[in-house]
Amino acid sequence: MKAEDHQGEIAPPERLWQSPTWLVGQLSGDAHRLIVDAITAVARTDYAVLAGLEEFGPLSQAALGRRLGIDRSDISVVLDRLQADRHVTRSPDPAHRSRKLVQITPTGRRRLERLDTNVKKAQHTLLKPLTPDQATELTSLLQRLVQHHRGYQHPPAAS
Amino acid sequence: MKAEDHQGEIAPPERLWQSPTWLVGQLSGDAHRLIVDAITAVARTDYAVLAGLEEFGPLSQAALGRRLGIDRSDISVVLDRLQADRHVTRSPDPAHRSRKLVQITPTGRRRLERLDTNVKKAQHTLLKPLTPDQATELTSLLQRLVQHHRGYQHPPAAS
DNA sequence: AGCGAAGTGTTGGCACGACCAACACTGCTG
DNA sequence: CAGCAGTGTTGGTCGTGCCAACACTTCGCT
Numbered sequence: 001m002k003a004e005d006h007q008g009e010i011a012p013p014e015r016l017w018q019s020p021t022w023l024v025g026q027l028s029g030d031a032h033r034l035i036v037d038a039i040t041a042v043a044r045t046d047y048a049v050l051a052g053l054e055e056f057g058p059l060s061q062a063a064l065g066r067r068l069g070i071d072r073s074d075i076s077v078v079l080d081r082l083q084a085d086r087h088v089t090r091s092p093d094p095a096h097r098s099r100k101l102v103q104i105t106p107t108g109r110r111r112l113e114r115l116d117t118n119v120k121k122a123q124h125t126l127l128k129p130l131t132p133d134q135a136t137e138l139t140s141l142l143q144r145l146v147q148h149h150r151g152y153q154h155p156p157a158a159s
Numbered sequence: 160m161k162a163e164d165h166q167g168e169i170a171p172p173e174r175l176w177q178s179p180t181w182l183v184g185q186l187s188g189d190a191h192r193l194i195v196d197a198i199t200a201v202a203r204t205d206y207a208v209l210a211g212l213e214e215f216g217p218l219s220q221a222a223l224g225r226r227l228g229i230d231r232s233d234i235s236v237v238l239d240r241l242q243a244d245r246h247v248t249r250s251p252d253p254a255h256r257s258r259k260l261v262q263i264t265p266t267g268r269r270r271l272e273r274l275d276t277n278v279k280k281a282q283h284t285l286l287k288p289l290t291p292d293q294a295t296e297l298t299s300l301l302q303r304l305v306q307h308h309r310g311y312q313h314p315p316a317a318s
Numbered sequence: 319a320g321c322g323a324a325g326t327g328t329t330g331g332c333a334c335g336a337c338c339a340a341c342a343c344t345g346c347t348g
Numbered sequence: 349c350a351g352c353a354g355t356g357t358t359g360g361t362c363g364t365g366c367c368a369a370c371a372c373t374t375c376g377c378t
Contacts, residue, residue: 010225010226010309010311010312011226012211012227012228012311013207013213013214013226013227014214015213015275016211016227017302019282020190020282020285020297020298020301021281021282023301023302024183024186024187024190025187025191026228026305026309027183027301027308028183028184028186029228030304030305030308030309031179031180031183031184035180048172048181051172051174052171052172052175054172054174055172055173055174066169067170067171068175069171069185116174119178119180122180123178123179126179126308127304128307129303129304129307130300130303130304134300135179137296137300138179138300138301139182141289141293141296141297142179142182142183142186143182144288144289145189145285145288145289146182146185146189148287148288149186149285150169150189152169152170153170
């Protein structure tokens with residue numbers, strides 16, 4: 001193990017190192033690890049759904065999925081679990097009888113807040129090597145790209 | 160579909176919108192789509208491996224995997240395909256008889272160069288909404304984070 | 319009024335990527 | 349020599365994203 005280990009062994013090829021697509025993929029993996037490690041993998045999805053329900057009022061499942069970038073089918077099964085745990089209520093929309101209005105419960109809110117603190121910690125860990133200015137710069141750049149590629153309309157006023 | 164569609168329907172919850180972990184995950188998905196769409200999904204992995212082999216000389220599979228952030232087991236099957244297509248040669252290391260030296264072939268180089276142009280296009284598409292300065296700023300920030308979280312040593316002198 | 323197109327929720331499936339575990343083998347080091 | 353670590357391989361699991369189909373509802377149009 002000597003011949004390979006001591007020289008500059010750990011470094012990716014330049015082609016990838018200069019590729020934003022690769023860099024963002026790698027970093028996404030690290031971020032995923034941090035989150036899963038701070039809360040569980042299932043809680044990761046739950047967090048997004050609960051966050052959506054808390055900030056938008058009662059909402060149809062499809063609309064919720066669109067705003068979170070999650071497929072209708074996947075939303076469905078997540079809500080099954082969330083509803084079983086009393087974090088969410090699913091009631092038929094009286095106006096549109098084919099839709100179901102999803103709503104967060106007080107229990108769900110408590111869970112969301114509990115997850116919040118751990119998620120915040122993960123964010124901080126991820127951005128640790130950056131200065132505060134660089135961190136906000138990075139998130140702002142990411143927001144611009146995400147907004148463009150996912151066709152978001154009025155970006156919720158960034159910090 | 161009217162009641163929900165025309166107002167500010169498309170926008171993620173603030174909690175996620177302010178989360179670098181979430182943003183980077185979303186963008187990683189977009190980047191992945193762009194690449195898979197420019198070359199195939201298998202070619203995406205091939206590209207990383209071929210890029211590594213082109214820039215580092217002949218190399219053991221494990222070392223290659225380490226530098227690319229890919230598991231030994233996954234490297235193994237990728238090389239099976241690459242070798243079958245004559246893009247790569249696997250020869251036993253004469254010094255370390257338990258290792259196999261992997262080497263890119265001229266055919267592999269040609270494939271790498273062909274992929275290169277399409278990958279470049281994908282990068283450009285991903286960063287289209289940014290100015291050149293912002294683009295280099297973003298990649299530099301991403302590099303710093305990736306370098307930190309994956310423990311790379313001497314970051315190959317960024318642009 | 320009725321017909322077709324489109325939206326909704328659900329189930330089931332596929333593909334891909336990131337892991338992990340075990341195995342046989344080689345190499346190093348006490 | 350014995351034990352431990354590195355190597356390549358096989359095979360498996362899990363999470364995530366995506367698509368297809370289905371039954372049902374709603375909208376738009378003539």
